[in-house]
Each structure stands twice: as structure tokens, then as C-alpha cells.
Amino acid sequence: MRSAAWPDVRVACLWIAQLPLRVEILRHPAWDGRPLVLGGAPGERKVVQLCSPEAEAAGVWPGLPLREVVPLCPGAIVLQPDPVRTASVLEAVLADLQRVSPLVEPGEGDDGYFFLDLRGLQGMYGELAALEEAIRAAVPPLLRPRLGFANGKFAAAVAARLAEPGLSKSRMVPASETRAFLAPLSVRHLVLLEPEALQRMELLGVRTIGDLAALPFNAVQAQFGMPGAHAWRLAHGKDTDPIVARPVSASVQDGLRFDDPLGSIEAVMAAIDQLLAHTFSQPALLGRSVRQVRLRALLSDGTSWERLYTFKEALSTRDAARRALKSKLDLPNGLPPAPIEELALELLGLGGEAARQPGLFVARARQLAEIADAARQLRARYGRVPLYHAVEVEPWSRIPERRWALVTCDL
Incomplete structure (x- = not known):
């Protein structure tokens, strides 16, 4: 039996509406309540991508050419997309919510959704009000998150969209009321x-x-x-979709902040040298190789820059990673379009020990582990696993092509 303090709900949905605009307000609190307009990134169409309610009240709408924004709304603040800062805020919110519930599923891209699995949490929090208070503490108030509770992900997401912003009052939809609510x-x-x-x-x-x-x-x-x-x-209120937490991928990262922004390739490479020296000295990389490097930078003009580089071969030394990165940054438009104020480096696609010669006869479990590691390297390189194995389909057939089929390895 469910107690009155804990209704029949198993999913909580936290939604941050207009996430890119709320991230900018988190950086500039004085902009809260001002008409904000998000334009396209460099190279994209010069139209409104997103606008705040204050801008909509002045006649601005998504798809409107940016040149028409100021005549309609003279006080509008036009912004450029900042995916690096948005991703950083999402990562911080996700990390804090994972302290509330061990199973948290973020939404796709920057849609601002987070789903929390509530099963088993009653013994920890006692009442649902205590859980709500823990969720409130995990999200900055300036993001104006909305909170909905239901027995499934879909109903919880709808409840969050209809809830009042700011977590002042959540929307509760018990399982018995789901169909009537929808x-x-x-x-x-x-x-x-x-x-x-x-x-x-x-x-x-x-x-x-x-x-x-x-x-x-x-x-x-x-x-x-x-x-x-x-x-x-x-x-009909039949929502059995499970909450799937984002898989944890091993990575090593570090960052630097500069008093004087970096604009030359020599200065940028000197900073990358420091980051590589620190990351490759960490115990997590001892005897392991790297397949990808992600660079994130906050620029002096207020924008951000991000690049993900995938190497043809797994790199196991700092010098090899430096040479590979320098060859990428030396290309035309390889450097950010403005001087760098903050630079972060993350090593991804960590492989097994490099230059390790296995024995001729090894256990099958060890062979499978090495094949799985090779599959991860191939997925990082090509985006998929181009490994197949033969499966017997119609052994009675006289046609060889029908007896066997090539099936993708599920590793």
C-alpha cells in the first residue's frame, strides 16, 4: 500500500524550458525578464531560433529574420548559440540529480528534460516532499525548472510542461489518474x-x-x-518505457584559464602541452591508449568553440597526441575564431594496454575481452562496429548462400 505522503508514482521529470536562454540568464542574472532572442550560429541562416516570452509579447517569433527583431523589440538582446556552456550546465545538473536518484536519464540534445527513477527512494526520503526539496537543491533557481510526477515517462513529461516554472509547485499525476489527466x-x-x-x-x-x-x-x-x-x-496510460541512464564512458580531462586570451597557434599549443602533460600523467591512463580528444574553449567575444578529433590509430604517448593535435590545428580554420579565455581538454576512447603481446594460448574470456576492446576502438573510429560472424540459418538448403548468414557482432 502506498502512503498518502508518497503517491503511486515511479517517475519524476524535471524540464528546463528554453534551456539555451536560461543558461545565458544564469551567466547574466540581470537579463532575467528581459526580451532575449537566440540567433543562428555562424554560417547558419540569420533567423530567430528561440525567443523568450518577453520577446514573443513584442511580436518576435521563431523563424523571423534577425533584421526585423530590433524594429519590433528595440530592447531585445540577440545572442549566439553557446553549446559548450549549455553542455556544461547540463552536465552539472545531471551530476547533482544523480546524487538524488541513482538512475537519471537526460533528454536528447538540449531539450532540457531529465527523468528520475523513484523506485526504492521512499525508504531514503520518507515523504515525496523531501524528495522534491532534494531536487530543488540540485538545480539553480535561475533556470526556472518545472517538475512533474507520474507513473511513466510520457505522463511525467507532460505534467512537467504544465507545471508552474521555478519548482514552486510540482504537478502530480498518480497512476489511477493518468488517463483522465491526458x-x-x-x-x-x-x-x-x-x-x-x-x-x-x-x-x-x-x-x-x-x-x-x-x-x-x-x-x-x-x-x-x-x-x-x-x-x-x-x-491509455500504458507507459512501460524504462529509464535508461547514460552509459558511463571512461575519460580523462583537465582545463586551464588564462588572464591574457590566447590567439596564436604557438600559445595554444603551449597550453595544450600543459594539459597533455597533466592528463597523461594520471593513473587512469597508465599503460592505456587514446582514440579521441575533445577540445572545448570559451572565447573572448563571449562565444564558445568545441571540436572532437578522432585519430586513425590509438595513441599512447603525450608526444604522439601533441603531433596529432597540432596537425589538426594547423589546418585552415583549425583555430577558434576568437582568442581563448578558457581551454579544456578531454581524452576519450580509452583502450587497453598499448604494445602488449599476448600469449599464444589464452583463455576464451580473455580473447572475448580483447575483441570487445577492438570493437570499441572501431566504433570510435567509424561510428559503428564493422565486425560480423556467420550464423547457420538453413542447414538443409542446397544453396550455400541460404545455409549461412552474416550477422553484426553485438559487442
């Missing part, structure tokens, strides 16, 4: 469906989630395929 809402909340499918639903008169739930399952699946079948189940 029924009057627009089908536009079913973001798993393509916009064309949602438009076709509305043309067919299916405007609310309750309208969708009232249709026969077979008819919905015939019209909209597997996504439509999934949406029908969600409309």
Missing part, C-alpha cells in the same frame, strides 16, 4: 509522432489524446504504424 490535452503533446502524422490526426478529427484513446487499436496502427500504436498505448 484525455483533454492536445495530441501535439505526443512528440514521438512526426509533425505530418499529427497534422493528419487533426485532419481526421483526432484533436485530443482522449480522441485517440477512443479509437480502435487496429485502426490506429493501420493508419500510423508502430509510432501510432505506441501513442495509443500512452493515451
Whole structure:
């Protein structure tokens, strides 16, 4: 039996609306309440990507050419995308939420969603109010997060979107009330469906989630395929999607901050030398190789810069990594477009011990471990694992091609 202090909910969803704009407000608190407009990155179309409610009230909308923003809203602050700072804030929030619940799933990209698995937490927090207080403490108030509780990820996300900003009051949807809560809402909340499918639903008169739930399952699946079948189940409150935490990948990182911004290749390489010396001296890299390096920089003009370099071969020494990075930065447009104020270096794709000759006869478990390590290196290099093994399919067939099939190795 559930106590009144802990309703029948198993998922909490924390949502930060307009995350890139809220990150800028976190840097400049005086901008809170001002009309903010996010434009395109260099090389992209000069249109509004995102705008705050204050800018929308002045007539600004996503897709509007940037040249028309100031005539409509003279006080608007036009910003450029800053993916490095946004990613840093997301990582910090995720790390703090993982102290609240051991199982946290971040959303895709910078959509601002975090899903927390609440199962087993009642014994730790006692009451749901104590858990809410722990979540509030994990998120800076200037981000204005919204919080929803439900028995599934979809209902929790909808509850978070309808909650009041700032965590002042969360939205609670117990399992028994899920279907009634979703029924009057627009089908536009079913973001798993393509916009064309949602438009076709509305043309067919299916405007609310309750309208969708009232249709026969077979008819919905015939019209909209597997996504439509999934949406029908969600409309009935049947959400069994598990919370999947982001897999932990081993990495080593370090960073530097400079009083005088770095603008030349010599100064940048000197800073990279210091970072490589420190990272390659850490115990986590002892006897191991590196396949990828990520460089992140905060620039003097207020923007950020990020590059991920994948090497053709695994590198196991500081000098080899330095030469590989210098060859990348020496290319045209290899350096950031403005002087660097902060520089961070992260080594990824850590492999097994380098230059290690195994014995001729080894245990099968050790062989599989080495094959799995090679598969990780191939995935880092090509984005997939180009390894296959033969599986017997039709041993009775007289045609050799039908007897065996090549199947991708699941490593």
C-alpha cells in the first residue's frame, strides 16, 4: 500500500524550458525578464531560433529574420548559440540529480528534460516532499525548472510542461489518474509522432489524446504504424518505457584559464602541452591508449568553440597526441575564431594496454575481452562496429548462400 505522503508514482521529470536562454540568464542574472532572442550560429541562416516570452509579447517569433527583431523589440538582446556552456550546465545538473536518484536519464540534445527513477527512494526520503526539496537543491533557481510526477515517462513529461516554472509547485499525476489527466490535452503533446502524422490526426478529427484513446487499436496502427500504436498505448496510460541512464564512458580531462586570451597557434599549443602533460600523467591512463580528444574553449567575444578529433590509430604517448593535435590545428580554420579565455581538454576512447603481446594460448574470456576492446576502438573510429560472424540459418538448403548468414557482432 502506498502512503498518502508518497503517491503511486515511479517517475519524476524535471524540464528546463528554453534551456539555451536560461543558461545565458544564469551567466547574466540581470537579463532575467528581459526580451532575449537566440540567433543562428555562424554560417547558419540569420533567423530567430528561440525567443523568450518577453520577446514573443513584442511580436518576435521563431523563424523571423534577425533584421526585423530590433524594429519590433528595440530592447531585445540577440545572442549566439553557446553549446559548450549549455553542455556544461547540463552536465552539472545531471551530476547533482544523480546524487538524488541513482538512475537519471537526460533528454536528447538540449531539450532540457531529465527523468528520475523513484523506485526504492521512499525508504531514503520518507515523504515525496523531501524528495522534491532534494531536487530543488540540485538545480539553480535561475533556470526556472518545472517538475512533474507520474507513473511513466510520457505522463511525467507532460505534467512537467504544465507545471508552474521555478519548482514552486510540482504537478502530480498518480497512476489511477493518468488517463483522465491526458484525455483533454492536445495530441501535439505526443512528440514521438512526426509533425505530418499529427497534422493528419487533426485532419481526421483526432484533436485530443482522449480522441485517440477512443479509437480502435487496429485502426490506429493501420493508419500510423508502430509510432501510432505506441501513442495509443500512452493515451491509455500504458507507459512501460524504462529509464535508461547514460552509459558511463571512461575519460580523462583537465582545463586551464588564462588572464591574457590566447590567439596564436604557438600559445595554444603551449597550453595544450600543459594539459597533455597533466592528463597523461594520471593513473587512469597508465599503460592505456587514446582514440579521441575533445577540445572545448570559451572565447573572448563571449562565444564558445568545441571540436572532437578522432585519430586513425590509438595513441599512447603525450608526444604522439601533441603531433596529432597540432596537425589538426594547423589546418585552415583549425583555430577558434576568437582568442581563448578558457581551454579544456578531454581524452576519450580509452583502450587497453598499448604494445602488449599476448600469449599464444589464452583463455576464451580473455580473447572475448580483447575483441570487445577492438570493437570499441572501431566504433570510435567509424561510428559503428564493422565486425560480423556467420550464423547457420538453413542447414538443409542446397544453396550455400541460404545455409549461412552474416550477422553484426553485438559487442
